Amino acid sequence: MKLKYVLPLFVFIPVVLIQLTVIPFVAIQEVVPNLILIAVVYFSISNGQIFGTITGASYGLLFDLISGNLVGSHMLSKTVAGFVAGYFSGETRREKYLYTYSFTLVVLLSALADAMIFSFFSVIDFNTNFLMALFNHALLPSIYTSIVSILVVVIPYKRAFD
Amino acid sequence: MFKLLSNVWNQFKEYVVLVILVILSLSLLTQNNNPQVQKVRAVAFGSFATITSVFYDLFNITQLKNENSALRQVNAELMMQLSMLREQGILNRELKGMLELKDTISFPLIPATIVSKSLSITQNTVTINKGIREGIKPGMPVLSYRGLVGIIQSCSENFSIARTIKNVDLKLTVKNEKNRLNGIMKWDGEKLVIVDVPRTFDFDLGDRIITSEISSIIPVPIPVGIVSNIEEEKTGILNLIHIKPFEEVLSVENVFILMMLGNVEKNNLELNFYNRK
Numbered sequence: 481m482k483l484k485y486v487l488p489l490f491v492f493i494p495v496v497l498i499q500l501t502v503i504p505f506v507a508i509q510e511v512v513p514n515l516i517l518i519a520v521v522y523f524s525i526s527n528g529q530i531f532g533t534i535t536g537a538s539y540g541l542l543f544d545l546i547s548g549n550l551v552g553s554h555m556l557s558k559t560v561a562g563f564v565a566g567y568f569s570g571e572t573r574r575e576k577y578l579y580t581y582s583f584t585l586v587v588l589l590s591a592l593a594d595a596m597i598f599s600f601f602s603v604i605d606f607n608t609n610f611l612m613a614l615f616n617h618a619l620l621p622s623i624y625t626s627i628v629s630i631l632v633v634v635i636p637y638k639r640a641f642d
Numbered sequence: 643m644f645k646l647l648s649n650v651w652n653q654f655k656e657y658v659v660l661v662i663l664v665i666l667s668l669s670l671l672t673q674n675n676n677p678q679v680q681k682v683r684a685v686a687f688g689s690f691a692t693i694t695s696v697f698y699d700l701f702n703i704t705q706l707k708n709e710n711s712a713l714r715q716v717n718a719e720l721m722m723q724l725s726m727l728r729e730q731g732i733l734n735r736e737l738k739g740m741l742e743l744k745d746t747i748s749f750p751l752i753p754a755t756i757v758s759k760s761l762s763i764t765q766n767t768v769t770i771n772k773g774i775r776e777g778i779k780p781g782m783p784v785l786s787y788r789g790l791v792g793i794i795q796s797c798s799e800n801f802s803i804a805r806t807i808k809n810v811d812l813k814l815t816v817k818n819e820k821n822r823l824n825g826i827m828k829w830d831g832e833k834l835v836i837v838d839v840p841r842t843f844d845f846d847l848g849d850r851i852i853t854s855e856i857s858s859i860i861p862v863p864i865p866v867g868i869v870s871n872i873e874e875e876k877t878g879i880l881n882l883i884h885i886k887p888f889e890e891v892l893s894v895e896n897v898f899i900l901m902m903l904g905n906v907e908k909n910n911l912e913l914n915f916y917n918r919k
Contacts, residue, residue, distance in 0.1 A: 507761055
């Protein structure tokens, strides 16, 4: 079996461990970065749209089961996020979007799609201002996630220079 | 036919995969109450929580678990007793000392530690290192020495997942300790609120909010928070009461599980009453 098909499974466990144990310490008013999404985006750009969509669905389902969330909610949102990130895959685009700061923009877009779909299933309250809800539930976590995703770009470069 | 399908697949395979996975996700969303799904979830989080608990301890250097555990338990028991005393004091005043209430209620508390937190703005859950083996059951209240933290949602052999009060799926009946007015409290994604409170209800800033005995989930008074703001709704006849919780879910590490469930017999009786033809 090719390593690229197994790698996401090996990556998933440490990423979820950090997401559930370390990330709460860096939460700002319950807003936390979504490391699982960053991994999904990375695999989606690296290996293509179908691979990213399936990785997103698998990660989402496993995270739903582990974290006690509504089973299917993260699966749906991460499937779409993986699909969105897949648009930035391809032989010529891969280098451009994976190893530059454009990666953070792709993460931002995918995180927005992820957060909006997830919020739709968790906060359906017609008394809430839709724009405010969009800002609080989707935009803030997405921005935080995309800021953290800079590490994915910076760390390999720093290693190369060292 | 095969050629046609092959062409469709080649041209739209990304969309076909997406549609299949979306349909799968949606069908799973409708199966959340299925016992099989709940069983799989209990096994999954139970297994993973074992790893998480070790990992969490490594990073959670601030806690001095063993030394603090006994003190926290005493604190929690005192908080419960204080809450009960406040309740009894108010009731006694109202009944002008004519009513004698026997303080026969003891609160069995199980100390537990949070081993992981799944934080999002709307769906906060925590995993606790006590499960079915210790007698924990879904529906039991989780509290700290400051106040209510959440409700047990599901259990495995050694671990449990609790919905915190900052979870949009948890709605509780609470009351104003001062004037005994009840209301439904929920997390709206940004703040804890008591919804649809008539403007004639006398709520003031700083009033203590506790769980109500009419609640089918938590039938004992547990402190929840204080009134931090009173917002008038657009209709002009209802208020939205903002609550500042006593316990901050983000920072809580050690909790207690109150070994008490809502009275099934009472709930069934009430349901039968409402359902009778």
